[in-house]
Amino acid sequence: MTAFKLVLKKVTPEQLFMGSVLLVNGGNYLYNLLLGRMLGPEAYADAALLVTLLLVLSFLGMTFQLATTKFAVIFSGTDWESFRNRTYKQAIAVGTGVAAILIYFAKELQALFHTSSPYMFVALGFVIPLYFVMSVNRGTYQGKQSFNSLSMTYQTEMWSRLLITLAFVLFSPLDPGISVALGIAFSFLFGLIPSNFKGISLARPSLLNKQYAKRVNRFIFLTLGYEITQIIINNSDVLMVKHYFEAGDAGLYASLALIGRVVYFVAWMFVMLLLPDVVRKEKNGEATTPVLFRYVGYVILLSLSIITACSFFPELIIQLMFGEAYVSMAGLLWQYALATSLFAVGNIFTYYFLSLDRYFPVIISGVLGLSQIAAVGLFHNSLEQVVQVQIGIMLMLLASQLLFFFLRKREA
Template sequence: MGSVLLVNGGNYLYNLLLGRLLGPEVFAEAALLVTLLLVLSFLGMTFQLATAKFAVLFSGTDWDAFQQLMYKYALGFGMLVGILLFSFAGTLKDVFQTESALLFKTFAAAVPLYFFMSVNRGKYQGHQDFTKLSTTYQTEMWSRLLLTLVLLWFVPVSPSFLVALGIALSFVFGLIPSKFDGKKIFRKISLEASKKKQVVRFMVLTACYEFTQIIINNSDVLLVKHYFDAMDAGLYASLALIGRVVYFVAWMFVMLLLPTVVEKKKNGEATAPVLFKYVSYIAVLSFTIVVACAIFPELIIEIMFGKAYLTMATLLWQYALATSLFAVSNIFAYYFLSLDEYTPVIVSGLLGISQIVLIMFFHANLAIVVQVQIIAMVTLLIAQLIYFAQKNMKA
């Protein structure tokens, strides 16, 4: 937990420094790359969570075969995503109104590494080897922060390209520590058909949920970048970054929640107390952050980004509220996912799509963009609570 807080703090510092160094208009492109990184991290979580879950359930030959399968899937999917990003770089340049397509091509080249890294992290998470898990997050974060700053200060080329290069290079460092046992990874071995089906089913459903995460957590920044000018997009990116602090902190509880719930279910123990504990943590944290954003919005924005971003002060607590509602809903969703209950995935998907539709129809100004998200997140949380109540009544 301490390591996750440090990593999130470092990532936050990375974004804050970019915002101050580049100014709102140029920061809009840097924030777009950071958003793409978040999208990639959600896709990578499909591999990480699947590996973490089955690291608890499989052992011996099954575990060796499973590892081999996951690395093959990671390589194949990573190459597919990278090729698609590279091929459509020109289209992405036009859609998001960036100066060059090179930043998308640079990002695309490193994508396969990220999925290998995600499988490694899943192994450490499932086996609760938190020292190695912490190390891989630390090496990725610090290398991205330091390399990007060095590049921006000493290399006189497009800042957005340098940010993309810094992100790409950090994936290489994120592979530390990696221990590939060639005898186990590359020998001819296959997972039993029924178990492979179980793995694929979990991955597909997890991918669906992670896709809803991408929609809910990132669609607003991408749509604002499309509908608004560079200044407004940069201002909104700063608002989103501050408001999402509760989600980033909440993630450390998700990291602990999944293997704990899977282990308790495997042993026939009650899992609801674990959920209640983490929901209470997030609720208290969220309430504190929303209140702080409501009382001291200008102070928070000026400290983090500077006076150039102060026009977003009135919206800060509202965005923090939307993110807080999502963070609590997310704990419920991952809890059910770890128990092989997939209805919340469908609910999240429908609400994620509704959020996009609402923003597409209601984007007269940035305030409306934030407020429609609050409506969508309130609905999502209510739906998750109703589902939880129904499941417990049946039990």
């Protein structure tokens, strides 16, 4: 016990957070794997659609989280309290708007994605505002580098979603899609643990300095634009496959996407450490490029190891994770991992530029995100073609980010 405490004392908060993120990613994978095995490809297609919608929410929520992270470093005193109060109000307003859209168009969404019930969208919609509040909480902890609290909010959300969803699926007579939606909904409540709402008043008007407010609004607007491109690039393929292909094929593709995206989910850990570090170093007049190269190196090493494993052991990986019913996707596994890896590396560059208030890469990502939708809309004769279209788009995305980086360095 004494030895354990000594080891724990030597672990930095950042290392503890990285370990927590890996555990959360592992739990989320376990969640999807269990659903895939329990439900089978066709029913899993509905569950995967809800998981994809959750990822869409996470990108929208990330706008508030990143803004709160950045300005938690920059602001202090009354400016910080005014900003925080203002951001909570904006998050609740946006969350309520998204919830209203999801609930109102539930039947249209059922028809668009060929789901078994519209009520899965309704169940998820009612708690969406809580997700955006949770995102502001996380941004506060991230910016203040309170990594213990930040880790805990991810842990409470993940474990509650896993356990509650499994309980609904196993013991409830409800449609599997509704059961999964309820599990996700309850996890948002648990994700608010821990929270600190001291000093927050929704009735109090925003007192943020006009110059600061303009800077905040610009960052939020451009970050939102980038997060929307993230939604398009990272999730449009699953949604379009769900629309264009049969339920069985959509379920198979969802399993492929989940395995192939492991590098992207782990890369998020580095993004969350990179942003406050870069903002703080720029504020202090220190060099930021070494921070970028460190995290890019981590993601490249991770990507190469995953692509290699997916190339040499595709059938074994799919059988272990999803079972025999999904093994027909083995040939595409390394290709999907390649597409995701290219995106993950390019993403590190884009968030680096965002943290330095360089916004042109956001425009590049937006153009290529729309190009991906158009390309998949034109070329979807097979699942293989869908994956190869994404590899081409992601190569262009990474090349454009590298070109922008080197042009900026030459000008400096």
